[in-house]
Amino acid sequence: MRAVEEVSFTVGPGEVVGIAGPNGAGKSTLIALLLGLLGPDAGEVTVDGLAPRAFIEREGVAYLPELMTIPLEWHLEEALTRLATLQGIPAGARAAACAQAIEATGIAEHRGKRLKALSKGNLQRLGLAQALLSPRRVVVFDEPTHGLDPVWTARFREIVGGLRAPDRAVLVASHNLDELERIADRVVIVDRGRVQRIVEVRAAQADGAVRAWRIQAAAGHEALLAHLPEAARRGALVDCRADVAALNRGLAAAIAEGALVTAVVPAESVLEEAFRTAVSG
Amino acid sequence: MSGGLAAYLRWHLRDAALRAFAPVIIAFGLLGIPILTMAQASGWAALRADGDAxxxxxxxxxxxxxxxxxxxxxxxxxxxxxxxRDRGYVRFLFSAPVVPWRYYLQRFVVGLTAFVAACALVPIGFGLMITARPVAPVLVSAALYGYLIGALAMLAGALTRRDGAVVLGIVMLSSILQPLAAQAELAGWVEFLAAILPPLGPADAVRGAVLAGRAVDRPALVHVLGYATGMLVSALVLIRRAPLVR
Known part of the structure; x- marks a missing residue:
């Protein structure tokens, strides 16, 4: 059985690219291929023109796996120091790099604890901390917010935002579409081991893109149905599909005819819509 | 060797020292308890003077x-x-700029060194309690055996998840078949099996000679070292070429 096949996409410098897919879609296999932990039976995976392992052995990658799999008898600070050592951070800079990563991920109070005493969320923050130890040109996060509370999920988005750099490629695999829509430029939707669609999130979110909208109105539903493109009524709501300009023109015309609009929201996020059609199709 | 891996030597040393001391503690438990019991009954001076004891x-x-x-x-x-591999540590270890086969070679060398050094504590401890015993034969025996078993474990670990059971099974099978094959006529396939298994029988013979201060059978020594080196190199090649996760 093949976990993935006929997969082809690139991640360029300066980009944040997401990989989305249902459970068992092949996301983790793709990441294992990218990290050179597995080799492809056919085809080629390259990182900066090199085989993945050759690239990683030369300069390393910042990697956060879905589950923190390091010996749980290690202490938090020891774990970071060990990984900083392996990453080749010079002895003189190691303590500062660890302290900075601990500070950035808010795990200072657990510094002296054994890893087995940490909660799932704190282990995940430690994983994030070790990925931030040294600046790498390639960053790979696999289900990065797994186990994080809402506060740290939001903080994670800030951290990814801070990682954007012209010479850095960031790849984030997640089943959390909302998260990917907020942080990624493009999202590769994978299902049954194949790329089903690549969504240009930023372009799709632009004003000119046609999207599904849901309008709540206290009165004037008929006017809304008459002036909004592809409009359909669902009780007190009207759904339509339009770009931002057409939406505003339709709303203005309907309001002029007496419609009383109380709310306008996207009916579905760009990514949710693409994901639903890609995966169900 | 990369800078990171060279610097990681101290962590490998620490891990190896903790593991290597376990068998030595067992040894002291096995021999130390009867010695302490006897010394408590008759006193240390009397125990050291008692020829039979x-x-x-x-x-x-x-x-x-x-x-x-x-x-x-x-x-x-x-x-x-x-x-x-089984616990997924490789994902963290080898996202760093580290060559996996070098990492495991360093770990192997450090582990073997720590094991040999820990074994030296057995004759030293015995010497302090009862009477001096030579340390060098124990070091040589531990190095030889540690190299053979360590290389076998490394190869088993590169091939399978159940390396402990595989190594134990092979060691037991070799230890039974090889002395038998050396002494008696066995069925052809049993002799063949005994010949291709890791040379635990020859290693036992070499170790016995070293510990007893007798001359070592050179072909047996070469056989053991050659076989162990072959297994070690095969393991490193597998680590280099085979997928790091299964």
Whole structure:
């Protein structure tokens, strides 16, 4: 059985690219291929023109796996120091790099604890901390917010935002579409081991893109149905599909005819819509 | 060797020292408890002056040392590569700019060195309590056995998840078949099996000669070292070429 096949996409410098897919879609296999932990039976995976392992052995990658799999008898600070050592951070800079990563991920109070005493969320923050130890040109996060509370999920988005750099490629695999829509430029939707669609999130979110909208109105539903493109009524709501300009023109015309609009929201996020059609199709 | 891996040597040393001391503690438990019991009954001076007691303890020591070396090598070597893969540690370790086969070679060398050094504590401890015993034969025996078992464990770990069970099974099978094959006519396939298994029989013979201060059978020594080196190199090649996760 093949976990993935006929997969082809690139991640360029300066980009944040997401990989989305249902459970068992092949996301983790793709990441294992990218990290050179597995080799492809056919085809080629390259990182900066090199085989993945050759690239990683030369300069390393910042990697956060879905589950923190390091010996749980290690202490938090020891774990970071060990990984900083392996990453080749010079002895003189190691303590500062660890302290900075601990500070950035808010795990200072657990510094002296054994890893087995940490909660799932704190282990995940430690994983994030070790990925931030040294600046790498390639960053790979696999289900990065797994186990994080809402506060740290939001903080994670800030951290990814801070990682954007012209010479850095960031790849984030997640089943959390909302998260990917907020942080990624493009999202590769994978299902049954194949790329089903690549969504240009930023372009799709632009004003000119046609999207599904849901309008709540206290009165004037008929006017809304008459002036909004592809409009359909669902009780007190009207759904339509339009770009931002057409939406505003339709709303203005309907309001002029007496419609009383109380709310306008996207009916579905760009990514949710693409994901639903890609995966169900 | 990359800078990161060279700097990681101290962590490998620490891990290896913790593992290597386990068999030595077992050895002290096995031999130390009877010695302490006897010393408590008659006093240390009387125990050291008692020829019969000394002969008994020396016989115990002579039996204990090979056992400690065998069990110690098995304990120290198990899980060498397989555990890192099985538990997913490789994902963290090898996202750093580190060459995996070099990482495991360094770990192997450090682990073997720590094991040999820990085994030296057995004759030193016995010497402090009862009477001096030579340290060098124990070091040589531990190095030889640790190299053979360690290389076997490394190869088993590169091939399978159940390296501990595989190594134990092969060691037991070799230890039974090879002495039999050396002494008696066996069925052709059994002789063939005994010949291709890791040379535990020859290693036992070499170790026995070293510990007894007799001349070592050179072809047996070359056989053991050559076989162990072959397994070690094969393991490193597998680590280099085979997928790091299964």
């Amino acid at each position: 000394q002969r008994g303890l020396l016989a115990g020591y002579a039996q204990l040392v090979p056992t400690v070396i065998t069990l110690g090598a098995l304990l120290v070597a198990s899980g060498f590569v397989a555990a890192d």
